[in-house]
Amino acid sequence: MSLTEDERLNLLYEASILDTPPTTEFDAIVRLACSMFDMPMALISFVDEHRQWFKARQGFPLKEAPREHSFCGHVVETGAPLVVEDASKDSRFYANTFVTSSSVQFYAGVPLSEGKTCYGSFCVLDTKIRRFGDRDIEQLYSLASVVVALIREHRQQSLLKEQQRELQLKQARFEQTERSAKVGGFEMDLNTGAIIWSDQIYRTVGLPIGKHMTSEEVIACYAPEERESVRGRIRDILNGSGTGIDKEYRIITPEGQERWIRVVSDIEHLQGEPRRLFGIVQDVSEKVRYEQRLLQAANADPLTGLANRAAYNAHMQRLAAADVQSIGLLLIDVDRLKQVNDILGHATGDLLLKGVASRLDERLGRRGKVFRLGGDEFCVILEGPASAGRMRSLARHLIEYIGRPLEVGGSTINPMITLGGAISECEMDAATLSQNADFALYHAKETRRGSYVQYKPSLRSTIAHRIQVVREVELALNEHRMVPHYQPLVRCADGQVWAFEALARMQRPDGSILPAAQFHEAFTDSSVSHHITTRMLERVATDIRTWMDRGLDFGRVGLNVCASDFMRGDLESRIVAAFTSRGIPFDKLVLEVTETVFLQGLEDTVATTLQRLRKKGLAVALDDFGTGYASLTHLRSLPVDIIKIDKSFIDTMLEDESSLAIVELVLNLARKLKMKVTAEGVETHRQAMCLLEMGCSTLQGYLFSKPMGGEHIGGYLSALKPPFMGNSEPWQKGLHRLG
Structure with a gap:
């Protein structure tokens, strides 16, 4: 049964959000909507009896508008999404203020609904005719759900303020009583x-x-x-x-x-x-009350105010005594805390922990109880029946929510957490449950930092395999069997080599070569990963010196670096030592970093290191572009010269319009930012020609060559001819147009 208009308005007024000042969170949503849909305008519109009031707006001058003839009023009245592709021809809205005063032609909006209550609409607008498909509506609904969550949080904050005022009043009464005889x-x-x-x-x-x-x-x-x-x-x-x-x-x-x-x-x-x-x-x-405070102090963490390990042990004992079935336990590790303490100071580290604790507490609510076990480790005991699906969903939500930028001690940090979870089974005791969750957390930290791992018995064999791989890689490093293989990057303008990417390969004792994918587990060990980078630097520098002495025109060499290389703080000194000792100019090197390097909570440190290296002549490439959630932000804020479009988009761009659109978007964006673009994973002539037509700078993939040992570079360069020249008229025409 739907609400009457009076009931809806009462609930809207109870939300206490009308005519409130702008807030960062709501403003960020409309900006994101404009960016996602390439629209000039976006609104968060609350509709009351006579007007529509805009809590957040982007590209729109008015703060409110009449409800009559409004798009948003129609969304509220129908409770359904509305898409108007040409408002000037729609008899319902030709008299709308947006159309007459702001030249709005296109409108797409979805209801902001919580249960049976529709507060208003979330919409995007344009001054030209547009098309808006089902996928776009689905994405608009996703953003609307975030807005509804912000409304709910605003309402809860208003209620909390009211409760705080009531608490202060009662406290004043108590203080009056205290002054008299008791x-x-x-x-x-x-x-x-x-x-x-x-x-x-x-x-x-x-x-x-x-x-x-x-x-x-x-x-x-x-x-x-x-x-x-x-x-x-x-x-x-x-x-x-x-x-x-x-x-x-x-x-x-x-x-x-x-x-x-x-x-x-x-x-x-x-x-x-x-x-x-x-x-x-x-x-x-x-x-x-004093005795209660003493008891609380004995069971509370002094830094964060959360329940401590003693309280956790007591809580688990109570659950065991109550014979509660299916207890869910999440162990949470705050990643890179040591680096924050070492680089930014322990005071900043404490603020980071307090920020994470606050976000954990406010997000879990009644779903579970949060504890700080010590150091960088927290845990959550889920109340009620626990399920693997529920725990995965909660873990993903916590990773996303806690990972938002946090201002601490004058620095902006993106906190990152890693989680392991376990569920009690049958008559499992608290110690076994805790061990299982700890086992899952250990596996997550070693293999998938920043993610969630659910305990299962097979983890034991998985970890055993990882340990074996790490040992094999460590042995290969000690025996100098970790070698670079090189894959060319070919210029679209003339089909010649612009650079080579150095890829880590492990040589077995029998001489066979293993690609990195077969020992990728070793890269999760920060010490081993750091050692691999050092070895690759030495071998690459040696090969570059050899090629320079032979007069080979190989361009630059790209080398992949990972988060541990930046966290150690010695990346610059290692590069300088390897290149200076061999008399190699720094402009021969391209550092390739993936977006995950920037998501370790120390973006400023990474950016500063890269900027210093660029001043020495190095170039920086953002690898696997498009697979992370904040790539556009990184292009704006980080020192990047080259964008490498991830292979997954190249693989599907000829069959999937969305992949093609992303490739086109990246190329247009890079052109405006004056950046080079390399398309990774090019394997067919059709892919190459399509990228050529779109103006891609360089191509890389099996179409040109598989990775090869450094000793084969000279022969490859001398034998190289553009692979599409000769009988391929489209390639020749493409070359003519480009140059």
Whole structure:
């Protein structure tokens, strides 16, 4: 059953978002929408009774507009997406303010709905006629879901502020009570039931001074869990079997305030009969709260305020005692904390941990309990039945949410976390569950940092295999069997070699050669990866010197470097040592880095290192471009000379329009940014000709050559002819047009 318009408006007003100031998060969404759909305008529109008000807008001058004849009003009324490709010809909207005042021709919007509530719409607009397919609508819905989450968070923040104001009011009342006496006297006539209280007891329990009290009204002052025992005590006293007490109780005032009292009482007997109950009531709330704070301090992490390892152990014991089935455990490691501490200082590292803890706590809510186990490790115990799918979904969400840029100590860091998870099975004890999750986390850190691994028994064999591969690579490094093979990069302008990419190969004792894909597990070990780069630098520099001495025109050589090379802080000194000692100019080297290198939380450090190297003459290539989530940002902020389009797009561009569109986009973007572009994985003449027509700078792939040993470079260069010259008229025409 759908909501009435009045009900919808009430829920919109309760969200407390209308006429609020602009916020970074909402503004970022409209900018992202414009970028994604190549649109000049995007709006987050909330529709009330008479108007549409824009919480965020990009490329649009108005802050609000009438609801009548509006696109967004139509979306709210129908609860369905709306696409208007030519508004000037649509009788519903030709009188719309957007059309008449802002020349809007195209509109596409989806509802901002939470449950049955539609707050407004999320839309993109253009001043020209556009087409908008089902895939575009799906992407627009995805962005709208982020907006709805921001609305929900805004509403929760408003509620939290209201609760904080209420808490401050109650605290002020308590401070007034603290300044007065905290002990009052009472008595009860056991014959008549009459009760006499001093003024202070009324103040303590929060009742009007002098109010007539019955025994049931006295009992009602106590907290619900205390009332039955108090009622039984009064009954025993009236029956003559009761005795005096000295005990603490929790009470709830009529205002809902929680307090603790100490009751000390005795019974007066006359002629052997109980006649009067008398005693004192002391407000011991401050003492109890102090004890609670001490207990909390013993069970809370002092840096982040989260529950600590002691609390984690106690919580697991409670779950075990309660025989809870299917417990889910996530172990979370904050990556690169040591590098942050070493480079930016421990104060910044502490701020990073606090930021991660805050995001974990605010995102998990009631879904689980968060603990800091120590150092860079956190954990989450999932409440309720756990499933592998639920844990994977939660882990992906946490990786994305925590990975947002974080301002700490004057630096911007993209926090990265790695997670391992396990689920209790049958009668699995807490220690086994913890071991399994720890095992999964270990595997994730060693092989897939920044991702999530779910425990399964086969992980044992996987890790054993990885250890074996790492040992083989370490042995190959010690025996100088790690060698570079070179694959040419061919200029589109003339079909000649522009550069070679050095690819790591491992030579087995029998002489056979293994490509990097067959020992890729070794690169996850930072020490081994660092050693491989050092060995490759030495071998590449030696080969370059040999080719220079032979007078070979080989251009440049591209060398892949990884995150560990930057984190060690010695990449520049290793390059300088290898090249200077052999008299090689630095402009012979291209450093190839993948986007994952920039996503380690130390983007500024990476950028600074690359900038210094570029000043020495090196070029920088962004490898596997298009496979990461923030590549465009990196092109804007990082020192990059060359873009290498990932092979996955080249493989499918002739059959898949989206891949072709991405390739065209990258080429146009690079042209405007004055960057070179290399297409990786070119294997067919059709691919090469298509890239040539689009203006690609250089090509690389099996069409020109597989990777070869350094000793074959001379023969390859001397025998090289453009592979499409001769009988291929299209190639010749393409060459003529380019040059």
